[in-house]
Amino acid sequence: MRSRPESTEALFWLGRSAGRAGNAEKFAEYLTLVADAKPRTRRSEEALYLLAQDAADNAEIARSRAYLARLLRDYPKGVWTDVALWLQGWLAYKKKEYPAAVASWGRLVADEPGSRWRVPALYWRGRALEATRQLSEAAKAYRTLLDTSPNQYYYRLRATERLALLTKKAVPNPPSPVAHPLQAGGANGIHARKARALRSLGLTDDAAEEWSEHVRSRPDERAGLAEACGAFLDLGRYDKAMWVGSRILRPLFVQEGGQAPIPGFWQCTYPLGHIDSVRRHAGERSIDPHLVLALIREESAFAPQAFSRAGARGLMQLMPHTADLTSREHRLPPVPPSSLETPEVNIRIGVHHLADLLRDFGENLSLTLASYNAGRQPVQRWLQRYGFADEVEFVEDIPYTETRNYVKRVLGSYERYSSLYGKPAAAGGQPAGGGRMQAEKKRSGE
Template sequence: AARAVELFKRVLWQFPQEPVASSARTELDNLAAQGVMVPPFTSEEKFQQAKALYRATRYLEAARTFQETLALSLPSAIQTEAKLYLGISLVQLRQWSEAMKVFDILLKNRPGSDVAGEALSWFGRAALRQGDLDKLQWVHETLKTRYPDRAERAKALWYLVSYYESKNQDQKAIQACRELIESFPQDSLAQEAYWRIGWIHYKKGRMQEALKVFDELLGQYANTAFRPQVLYWKARLLERSGDSEKAQEVYRHLCQDHARSYYCHRTRSRLGNDLLQWQVSRGSVSITGGRMEASWWDEKSEVLTPQILNGDPQYKRARELMLVAFSEEAVRELNTLVSRYAPNRKVLLFLADQLYTLGAYDQSLRIIRLYFQETLEKGVPPMPNRFWEQAYPLGMMDRIVKLLDSDRLDPYVVASIIREESMYDPKAVSRAGAVGLMQVLPETGRWVAGRLGLKEFEPDRLFDPELNIKLGAWYLTHLLEQFKGNLVFTIAAYNAGPEAVTEWVQRGNDQDMDEFIEQIPFSETRLYVKRVLRSYYEYVIMNMCLYNPLPPPLFLDKGSCPEYS
C-alpha cells in the first residue's frame, strides 16, 4: 500500500495535467478511506506540481498551486521562482492588479535575483493593462540602469509605445519607437517599432512621412514579417494620393509573394478578381527535399503511401488498427511517427492526411501549421485541394450547419472561430479555463444554457462537441446582434469581451474597418481578428467557391471566388 501511495502521489505532482491524474487522486482517496497513511506533498513536490501545470498552460490551477506552495517552508531560491511563476500565471489570467502585487513583493525582497529582469518585464506588461504610466516609466528606468542591453528593456520600451499611442501622445510614442530601434536594431520589436511610426503618420494623414518609414522598414529588414502588412498600407496610401496605377502594382507584389495571407485576402475583397488572378491547383504534386515534383498524389487526388513507411512496423500497427476501426489507438500510433519523420515533408503530409481521415482534425492541422507555415502564408509550393481541406478542416461543416439556430450566423464564421480557438480539439482547455471547440468559459456556458432553457448544465459538458458549438454559436449570434451585424466587432468581442470592444468602437469615430483592426489596443485581439478573418476567407474559397455545398456566405460576396484551374 505504501508503494502504491508513493506512485499515485508521483503521478499527481509530476503529471497533474494528464487525465490519469484524476484517477490517481481517486485511488489515493480510496486508500485514505481504508485507513492507509497518505502523507501530504513536500514543498518540493508541490512546487514541481505547480510548474507542471504552468508548463501545460493550466494557469488557473497553476496559480492556485503556486499560492499553496508559497504557504509552505521553502528555500529562498525556490520561493523567488514560485513568486515569478505565480505572477506570470496571474498576468496570463488577466488578473493585472494581483499580478503587480506579487511582482512588487518579489522585486522588493529580491531586487538582485536572477529572475528580477524577467519579473520587471512582466510587471510592465501588467502595468500597461492597468494604464499605470508611473509604473511603466519606473520599469523602463530600472531596466535601463540594471540591464541596459537585455531584451526585457526592449519590451519595456514597447509597453511605453503602446501606452502613449493609446493616449494619442504620438510624439512620445515615436520617440520611444526611435529609442527602441536605435538600442535594439536586431530585436523583432524594432521592426514593429518602424511599423508603428509609419502607422502613426498614416493616422495623422502625413502620407509622405508614412511612405518614407514604410520604405525604410522594407529596406532595413528585407524578410520582415511585416512585409505584407506594409505593402498593403503602402498601396492604400498610394490610392489616397491618387496614384492608382502604382497602388495596383504594390498590391500585385503583395499577392504574388503572400498569396494566402490576411492582407492579400483583404486586397482581393477590396478590388475583386479583375486585378489579381487566383489559382487553386488541381492534380498531382509531391515533395522531395522541399521541392514539388511529380507526383505522390495520384490522378484521383488520393494520397499514396510513401515508400519509406511500408517497412515501418509502427506504421504497420497503425494501419492494422485503422482496418479494425480502432481509431483512437491508430491516431496515437500515427502521432508518434511525426517527430521521427519531421525532416521528410512528404511523410508529414501523408500522416496529416491519415489523421484527417480518422477524424483527428486537430492533430492533422497541428502538423500543417507547424511544418507548412510558409505554404499557408504564400501559397507555394502549389498544393492540391486535399491539403487545403486539412488546413481549413471541412469535416465538421455539416454538423455546424445543423446546430445553428439562426440564419443570421454564417457557418463559415463558426468554423473559423473553432479553427483559431481550439484547432478543432474538443478537449482543449485555455489558460483562462475556456473549454472545448469554441473555447466557451464555464460561466458563459452556464449563462447561455440558461437562456436556451437547458437544464442541469455542468462545465464538463462543454467537452461535448455538439453542445459546445450550440452554446458558442448562440453567444456569437448574441454578440453579432449587439454590434448590429458588424462581423469585425463581433470577432473582436468574442476574444476581448463586448465591454472592451464597445469602448474601442466609441473611440474610433466610424473609421474604416481595416483601420479599426490595426488600432485594436490588445495585440492578442488584433492578431486574433486577422487570423479569424483569414480563415473565413479560406473557408469561403474551399467550401463555397470550390465545392458549393452550403448556402452563400453572409459576409463575403460570391463574386470574391477565384478562378479555379
C-alpha cells in the first residue's frame, strides 16, 4: 500500500485511539496498515512495536515475536530497536530459551549503550547466563551493572543480591554516602541576599520563593545550590530541596560518575521530610520509617498539596475514599478531603493504609507497593496469571507500566534511604519489610 505520510499519521492515531477505547480489532487493523505503509514513515516502526507489545500482553507470544523479528530486520538501528530487543529477550527468557535471551540482551547492551533498557538487560542477561550455568559470565554482567550504573538503585540492589548468591559471600557495598553539613553563605546575587533577609524576618514563604529564583538564575553556581538546598531543608520545603536535587544536581551526579556534585547532595535528594510524624506513625505500626519516606518521595516529592489527575491528595497521595475507609477501620477521626493536604493527617492515614496492605500481602514489599499504586484486585489478578515463584520476575511482568516503574522506584529509594541514614528499628519489633530479602531467598530455596 502506498500512502501519503499525513494519511499514515492519521491511521496511526486512529489505531491508538481504538486501542485506548478497548477496540482490539480496529487497533490491529489500523496499526497493521501503518506498519505495511509504503514508503515507510517514522510511525511504521512504532506501529510494529505496539503490535508486538499488544500481542505479548494478550499472551500471543508467537505473533509478538514475529512482529519483533520484522522490526529488528527492517529497522536494525531504529528508534524502537532497543525496546524491541528488550522485549524479544524477555519473551525468550519466559519460554526458558535462555541462549536466545542472552543473545538479544547482549546485542542491546553492545549496540545501545545510551538506552534506558541497557541496565535491565544487563541484569536479566546475568540471570539468563546463570540459568545456563555460565556463572562467571553472569557475575561479570552483574559487576558491569554495578560499575557503570550509579543511579540505578533498584537494579543495583538486585544485582548485589545475585552476586552474593553466586560468590557465597556478601558483596562489599560502596561507601555509604556521607551526610555533609550544608554551609550557609555560598550563594551570591540579589535573590540570595533577599532570601537571607526575608528568612531573618520570619517570612519563610517569601524566602523560599527567593531561593527558587536564585536557583533558576544561577544553576551553575554549586556553592549557591548547596546553600539553597540547606535553606529549603531548614524552611521545611522538602519539595523544593528535591526539585534542586532531582532536576539540577542529579544530572551532574550521573555525568560525574556517581560523585556527589555538592556537599549536601544526598540530604537534598533524599530528605528526611516530616521525619517526626513519619517516625511516630511508622513506629505505631512497626513499619520502617525509611519505607514511608521512600514512598512519600516517589508519590509526591514531599509536596503536601500534591494533587493527581485521579484525585489522590497529599504527601502519600491518598484517594479520599481510601482515606475515609482507612480512618473508619481504625476508628480515627473523620477525614475531609481538604485535610489530606495536612502532612500530619496524611501521614497518619497513609501509614495505616500501607500497614494494612503489608498485612494483606504477607509483608512482601513488591506486592504491597504494587497494590498501593494499582489496587488490591489487579495485584490478585497478576498473581493468578504470573504466579510468584520469583519476585523480581513478577515485578517485570506487571502489565501496568506506571505500577511496574513505581515499584522499582520506591524500592530503589528505600535502599538509598537505608544506605544513607542507617536502618532504624521501629517500635514494636523489626520494621515491616526488613526481612524481605531473607524471605525471598527462603521461598526460592537459595
